Amino acid sequence: MKVLVLIALCLVALAAARPSDIVDFELDDHEQEQDGQPGRAVQGEYSWTAPDGNEYYVKYIADHNGYRIVEDNVVPEAPDSDLPEVDDDDK
DSSP states (O other), rough: OOHHHHHHHHHHHHHOOOOTTTTEEESSSSEEEEEEEEETTTEEEEEEOOSSSOEEEEEEEEETTEEEEEEESOOOOOOOOOOOOOOGOOO
């Protein structure tokens, strides 16, 4: 998992370090695609194949509001649970 986070951070740093260029590249185990106006607003996605064979992806927007992930399969979602509702009287 540490390797996956490191790869993701490197790809984000690469995208942020080159605001004058749109980043598009593809290698054997990862790729990055962007659209938009460099240095102003871009949207894109990056993906990679982990050593265990799983493919991960992150879709994002980077603009005046900052870098925001809009969809991904990297961070697991919390499982739905049947938690009891909290009554205001119980507080």
